[in-house]
Amino acid sequence: MQTFRYWSCRKYRDDRKIRRWAWVFFFLGIGGFLGVPTGFAVPPSHELVLQLGHFTGARRLAVHPSREWLVSGSTEGVIKIWHLETGQLLRNFSGKLGFLIDLDISSDGKYLVTALRSETQPIWKQMQGEISQTVKRREETFVIWDLESGQQIQSFPADIGGISSMDLSSDGRFIVTGGQDNLVKLWNANSGELIRSYEGHKNFVLAVSFSPNAKYIVSGSMDGTVRLWLRESGELVRTYERHEEGVSAVAFSPDGKRIASGSLVGKVLVWQVKDNSWPSSLFGEEEPILSIRYSPDGKKILVGGADAQLRLWNAQSFHLEKILSGHRTIIRAAIFSPDGQHIISGGHDGIRFWETKSGDEVKTIRNHQHITESVAFSTDGNYILSGGWHGDLKLWNKTTGRLIRSFAREDSVIYHVAVSPNGEYALTASTSLYGDYDHTAQLWNFSTGEPVLTTELYHEEVAAIAFSADGQFAFSMEPGGSTFLEWEVRTGEVQHTHPGHFEGTRSIAVHPDGKYVLTGGGDKTLKLWSAGSDKLLRTFTGHDDHVLAVAFSPDTDYIASGGMDTKIMLWDRNTGEVVRTIDQQQTTVDFIGFGAGSEYLVTGSEQESVFYLWEVNSGKLIRTFSGHTGIVNALAVSPDGKQVVTGSMDATMKLWNIDSDQFVASWAILPQDEWIVYSGENGYYASSEKGDDYGAVRLNDQIHPLYPLKYYRSELRKDSLAEVIGKPSPELTPKTNPISVIYLEGKNLRDFLIGGGILVILVISAIFSLRKKKKAQ
Numbered sequence: 001m002q003t004f005r006y007w008s009c010r011k012y013r014d015d016r017k018i019r020r021w022a023w024v025f026f027f028l029g030i031g032g033f034l035g036v037p038t039g040f041a042v043p044p045s046h047e048l049v050l051q052l053g054h055f056t057g058a059r060r061l062a063v064h065p066s067r068e069w070l071v072s073g074s075t076e077g078v079i080k081i082w083h084l085e086t087g088q089l090l091r092n093f094s095g096k097l098g099f100l101i102d103l104d105i106s107s108d109g110k111y112l113v114t115a116l117r118s119e120t121q122p123i124w125k126q127m128q129g130e131i132s133q134t135v136k137r138r139e140e141t142f143v144i145w146d147l148e149s150g151q152q153i154q155s156f157p158a159d160i161g162g163i164s165s166m167d168l169s170s171d172g173r174f175i176v177t178g179g180q181d182n183l184v185k186l187w188n189a190n191s192g193e194l195i196r197s198y199e200g201h202k203n204f205v206l207a208v209s210f211s212p213n214a215k216y217i218v219s220g221s222m223d224g225t226v227r228l229w230l231r232e233s234g235e236l237v238r239t240y241e242r243h244e245e246g247v248s249a250v251a252f253s254p255d256g257k258r259i260a261s262g263s264l265v266g267k268v269l270v271w272q273v274k275d276n277s278w279p280s281s282l283f284g285e286e287e288p289i290l291s292i293r294y295s296p297d298g299k300k301i302l303v304g305g306a307d308a309q310l311r312l313w314n315a316q317s318f319h320l321e322k323i324l325s326g327h328r329t330i331i332r333a334a335i336f337s338p339d340g341q342h343i344i345s346g347g348h349d350g351i352r353f354w355e356t357k358s359g360d361e362v363k364t365i366r367n368h369q370h371i372t373e374s375v376a377f378s379t380d381g382n383y384i385l386s387g388g389w390h391g392d393l394k395l396w397n398k399t400t401g402r403l404i405r406s407f408a409r410e411d412s413v414i415y416h417v418a419v420s421p422n423g424e425y426a427l428t429a430s431t432s433l434y435g436d437y438d439h440t441a442q443l444w445n446f447s448t449g450e451p452v453l454t455t456e457l458y459h460e461e462v463a464a465i466a467f468s469a470d471g472q473f474a475f476s477m478e479p480g481g482s483t484f485l486e487w488e489v490r491t492g493e494v495q496h497t498h499p500g501h502f503e504g505t506r507s508i509a510v511h512p513d514g515k516y517v518l519t520g521g522g523d524k525t526l527k528l529w530s531a532g533s534d535k536l537l538r539t540f541t542g543h544d545d546h547v548l549a550v551a552f553s554p555d556t557d558y559i560a561s562g563g564m565d566t567k568i569m570l571w572d573r574n575t576g577e578v579v580r581t582i583d584q585q586q587t588t589v590d591f592i593g594f595g596a597g598s599e600y601l602v603t604g605s606e607q608e609s610v611f612y613l614w615e616v617n618s619g620k621l622i623r624t625f626s627g628h629t630g631i632v633n634a635l636a637v638s639p640d641g642k643q644v645v646t647g648s649m650d651a652t653m654k655l656w657n658i659d660s661d662q663f664v665a666s667w668a669i670l671p672q673d674e675w676i677v678y679s680g681e682n683g684y685y686a687s688s689e690k691g692d693d694y695g696a697v698r699l700n701d702q703i704h705p706l707y708p709l710k711y712y713r714s715e716l717r718k719d720s721l722a723e724v725i726g727k728p729s730p731e732l733t734p735k736t737n738p739i740s741v742i743y744l745e746g747k748n749l750r751d752f753l754i755g756g757g758i759l760v761i762l763v764i765s766a767i768f769s770l771r772k773k774k775k776a777q
Contacts, residue, residue: 562589
């Protein structure tokens, strides 16, 4: 009996201890949940992140091995990180851009390796009735990124062999590539040094992959063979020859015992690594296979390709389990989540998430299609006119950042915009989205937004447009035509047909006093014309290739030009002599303008995400402006020469001050005609009614945590950005967001414990205080 009493008292005391500790951990958990957001030391800066997909869709996908991150890369080289579970955009990478060949994540999850190709734009030449395409220069590079910060760590060149595919070894030491030189190449991932070339294929190598232990390399080629190589010695182990057409995708099973390969006619074969026995066959729909993957457990094979469908095959029985339909265009990438429970696929129409077991689509990240292709300042510099895809012709107040008017032309791409000197009209050059050769120049009433005149005078896309100095006439031209037109604004009647350039006129500028018109063309020359007549005053020769951009100095006799030869040339307008040549550009010069009077030149290229400021007198590079995460499509200098506006493939338009490399404000055109504009340094923003639904705030340089932008409306949202220019960034207090990705490691774990501990101490103190009061009573 005494023993029972002792045991029961002991049990009671233990139960009380258990309950006591349960309460402690309960409050610790609550305090930690509240303490993580509020326990952060306030970061020195914050960043606004917009939920925008890729413009050209996802070309390559990769999943972080330990964290729930999805990395996607598009054709134009834009890299993004997404939260795998919620589909929330976490970061845009900024750095070297180009055509994305492939990407992969290191096994430790710290680095991203991309293979990029940059090349000058193809030029179409018409000679003796035949049209041919010429590409001036190609450069292929490996770029290594820090995944956490999104910053580029290093970049090194690859041999010019037309890389078509890439894979990173599981230990992160090697990169293997396949190329158009029929070779498989092994590279040192740290130095970029070429270690070895594997010879044997008789045509382009389209696909390569390491075995899980990196002992072997498998390659697929246009010659219809799959080849297995020993990585270390370079020895050809085996050649598999059952494909009838080119092999476009290869993959090892997780145990390294099998190889799956897909062909350009939709056939999938599964091979044994140990021998050359007859392969098992899987069939698609006779469309090219562009992606093939084993599930993490090796039980399923995922195939995607040009028929816009995903096929899930049983890797043991080789029967088709499911067809996943939802994409409308080619599927270029398809992967499994690390646990194999989900499938992620990417194509031209966006990124889609599927449940592996049911085959149901659970989430879609759609492409953004509101790309700015053209920009112009109003004559007084107070407004910005922008044009782009889906007829996005919009008028913005530069001071407040707000949208003034949206002009309607939904079925077109607006490549060029101009504002008349008197501010009465806007002129646009557009091309139909539907390929029906509807190439038009259209005149709009600037104050009402109504179309005034539409001219369909062209067989090709309009290459450039401009107003005369008095605004009564407009100039327009075809890129391949040998003439350009001068027509009356109010009637649309052609007044003069100028002879132009032998290989097409590609750029035009009108002198501020209205006396001269300057053109640049494919015949490598500039031509100076007398405005209002067909008289040619002077021809300037010196460029080695097409002249793509020309500009008049506003207050001197200088003119400037740039072109395909990467040269910037400064000329004396009166004598035709070259004053200065700047040959420091690495890419084509597609935009040029004078800044701060005639003290500076601003130049840009449609191959880069940056633009440049040069000193006219010395030819010295003063500043490189960076901030876009996509290539720059459009550039204009303000009338006073103090500001520059740019439009980019990253779906933003940015306003910059010449005297600093920070942007003043950034605009984003969002779906359903929503928009948001935010300041460059302090994070204040203005938006349409639902524009900030597309935004989030990051409070440190890590890719987490993110908080919905609506949480910070009271601190950040302003009716006008003009009132906060130059003001310091507000101190933001992190706010509770259960959806945020919060990892309890390092400082976050410390904050969790500190926040929870403080709350526990406060609660216990309050309880003891209440007990003392009760006893005192």
